[in-house]
C-alpha cells in the first residue's frame with residue numbers, strides 16, 4: 036500500500052538503498068558523467084547509512100531496502116529474464132554477442148547476486164566470451180569506459196527515480212542516462228509485487244519528458260509542488276496533472292510549478308526547499324528572489340486553469356497551505372558563504388519524520404542551529420561520505436506510508 040499525503044505526517048514506512056559496490060566502481064575520468072563530484076569511501080558511507088536507517092527504525096519507521104523488495108518480486112525465471120532484457124535495452128546493449136554473454140553470465144546467478152551485479156556494474160574484462168568478436172574486442176580496449184554495464188552509484192538517492200504521491204506513484208524518466216535504469220527497480224515492485232501491484236501509476240518512464248522525485252513535494256492532500264528545474268520539464272507536470280486530476284481522481288486539486296534555476300547546486304526543488312512543520316520550511320536564501328510559481332488548478336473534467344501566482348514565496352505558501360503565518364528559515368542562517376556551503380552539502384534537504392521533527396546531516400551545523408532555535412527537533416547524523424553524492428536525508432529516502440496530518 037502507498038499513502039503519502041504530506042511532507043510531514045508521521046512516517047511509517049520508507050524506501051532506502053544501502054550503498055554498495057557501485058561506489059567502488061567510481062573513477063575520476065567518468066565521475067561527472069555519473070553525476071558525482073567526488074568518490075565516497077564505501078565502508079564509511081555504509082556505516083553512515085546504517086546510522087540513518089537505525090534512526091528511522093528507532094522512530095517507528097519500517098525500513099524497506101529496494102534491492103530486497105526487487106529480489107522478492109523477481110521470483111519467477113520469466114520475470115527475472117523480462118527485467119534483465121529491459122535493463123539491457125536501457126543500457127544500450129544492442130550488440131548481439133555482448134548481450135548474449137551478459138545474459139549467460141547474469142541469468143546463471145541467483146536473484147540477489149544478479150541485482151548486486153547490475154547495480155555494481157560489469158567491467159569489460161569481467162566476461163569470458165566463447166569466441167573473439169571484433170566489436171567486443173574494440174569495446175574491451177576502450178579504457179575510457181571500462182564497462183559493459185555502467186555502475187549505478189546514485190541508487191542510494193531513492194527519492195528520485197520513483198515518487199510516491201497520494202495513493203499512487205510516478206515512474207520517472209530521469210534526465211540523464213546515468214540514472215535512467217534506476218526507475219525500473221521500484222517500477223517492477225509496483226507492478227508485480229503482491230503488496231503493491233494495484234498502485235495507480237501517474238507517470239511512465241517511456242514518456243519523452245524528464246521528471247525526478249526530488250522535484251516533487253506534497254504540501255497536503257490538495258496541493259502538490261513540483262520543481263521545474265535542471266531535472267524536470269514543464270510538460271511532465273502537465274501530464275502528471277492530467278493523470279492525477281482526471282484519470283485516477285486522487286485528492287489533489289492544485290499543482291504548483293516552482294521555476295528554479297537549472298544549475299547543479301539547485302538540481303531539484305528539495306535541494307533548496309523542504310518542509311519542517313505545518314508552518315515552517317527551510318530554504319536557500321537566494322531562492323526567494325529567483326523563484327517564479329505557476330499554478331495548475333483542477334476545474335471540470337479534462338480542464339484546468341493556469342495562473343502565475345502573485346506575491347512572495349511566504350504569501351503564496353500561506354494561501355495554498357491555508358496557514359496564517361508561514362516561517363521560512365534560511366539555510367546557513369542567511370550568511371552568503373555558510374548558506375552556499377551548507378546548501379551544497381544538503382543543509383536544506385531535511386527529512387521530516389513527523390510534524391516538527393526532522394533528520395539532517397550534522398555537518399550543516401549553522402542551519403541545524405537555526406532550526407533548533409525555531410523549535411524544530413533536529414536529529415543529526417554524520418555524513419562525511421554520503422554527502423559527497425550531493426544529496427541529503429530527503430534525497431536518500433522515499434516515504435511509502437505517512438499518517439495523515
Ligand SMILES: NC(=O)NCCC[C@H](N)C(=O)O
Pocket residue numbers: 070071189192194195214248249250302303305306424425426427429430
Ligand atoms: N533529490 C535530490 O536532490 N537527490 C540528489 C541526487 C544526487 C545525484 N548525484 C544526482 O545528481 O542525481
